[in-house]
C-alpha cells in the first residue's frame with residue numbers, strides 16, 4: 591500500500607507532475623519581496639492540484655520523503671541559477687530523516703556546485719520538533735556542516751513545542767520561523783500576544799533573525815510591525831504561486847505587495863525593543879518557563895549580579911537550589927509561592943500573577959527580592975507558561 595503510493599510519487603516526479611511552488615517572503619520594513627519558500631504541489635494530468643498535507647505525512651513515515659525533498663532542493667537550485675543576478679534566497683523544507691542522512695552536506699554541496707549558485711541563496715528549513723527528538727550532538731554536527739557550506743539554516747514552526755530552547759541556544763541557526771499558530775485570534779488575545787512577544791525577545795537575545803508565516807490580516811501585520819520581525823509571509827501578500835509567476839514578480843515587478851504599503855511607514859526602531867530594555871533595567875533577573883514541561887530559560891540577568899542560576903534547566907531544580915539558599919523560614923515562603931506546584935495551583939485558581947518578597951543569601955549578605963510571576967496559557971497546547979521578574983530591594987545583614 592505504502593510502496594504503491596511511493597511509486598506514484600516517484601512517477602509524479604519523473605513526469606514533472608510534482609512541482610515546486612513558491613511563496614514570496616517580504617522584508618517587514620520595506621515591504622519588498624526579498625526571499626521565498628518552496629512548497630511541493632502535485633498537479634495531476636486532469637488539472638487537479640493535490641496539496642502537501644495529502645501526501646507529505648504518508649511519505650514522512652519513512653525515509654521515502656527524502657527523495658521528494660532532494661527533488662525539491664534541485665528544483666530550487668535550478669531556479670536560483672536561472673534568476674542569475676536577480677536571485678533571492680529560497681528556502682527548502684527538509685524532513686527529520688535528513689538529520690541521520692550521512693552525506694547530507696555533501697549532497698547539498700554537489701547541488702550548489704552543479705548549479706553554480708551562491709550558497710547563501712539557499713536556505714534549509716527543519717522543524718523544531720525534528721530537532722527536539724534527536725540527540726543533541728548529532729543535531730549540532732548536522733547543523734554545523736550545513737552552515738559551514740554557507741547555506742542558511744531556519745528552524746520551522748518555532749514555538750510550537752517550547753521543548754528545545756536549550757537546543758536552539760547552542761545551535762548555529764540563522765532564522766527562527768515563528769509558527770503561525772501564534773497569530774491566532776488576530777493577535778487580539780492578550781496571552782497569545784504575550785507569548786509571541788516572548789518569542790521575539792528570545793530571538794533578539796540570541797541574535798537570530800525572525801520570519802513570521804501565515805500573516806493573513808492587516809491587524810496581524812500592524813502588530814508584527816512593532817516587533818523586531820525581519821520577514822513576513824502569508825496570504826495577505828501572496829499564496830504559493832507557480833514558478834513562472836514567481837519569476838515575473840521577483841525579477842521584473844518587485845513592488846511592495848500590499849497596496850497602501852503599511853510596511854513602508856515603519857521605521858527600523860522597534861517600540862518593543864525599547865520596552866524590553868526598560869524592563870531589563872527594572873528587574874535584575876527575568877526567567878521564562880514552562881510549568882508543565884518543568885523547564886526554564888533565563889531571559890535576562892543584570893550584568894553586575896551573579897545569581898548562580900544556570901541559563902536553562904529544570905524548574906524543580908531551581909526551586910530546590912533557591913530553597914537551600916534561603917535564610918531560615920524563607921525556604922517555606924519560597925516553596926509556598928514560587929515552586930512549580932504553587933504556581934500551577936495559582937493558575938488553576940484563576941490567578942494570572944503571583945507576587946512575593948523572598949530572601950536569599952548573596953555572598954556574605956542577605957538579599958531581599960521582590961518577585962512577580964505572570965502566568966499564561968500556551969496559545970496552542972495545554973501548557974502553562976510563566977515569566978518571572980525579580981528586583982533586588984535590599985542587600986544587607988538582615
Ligand code: C2E
Pocket residue numbers: 613628629630641642643646655658659662683684685746747803804805806823824825826830
Ligand atoms: P510549512 O513548512 O509550515 O509551510 C507553510 C504552509 O502554510 C504552507 O502550506 C503554506 O501554503 C501555508 N500558508 C502560507 N501562508 C498562509 C496563510 O497566510 N494562512 C494559512 N492558513 N496558511 C498559509 P502547504 O503548502 O500546504 O504545506 C504544508 C506543509 O507541507 C508545509 O508546512 C511543510 O511542512 C510540508 N511541505 C511542503 N513542501 C514540502 C517539501 O518539499 N518537503 C517537506 N519535507 N515538507 C514539505
Ligand code: CA
Pocket residue numbers: 627683715746
Ligand atoms: Ca516550512
Ligand code: CA
Pocket residue numbers: 746747767769770803
Ligand atoms: Ca511552518
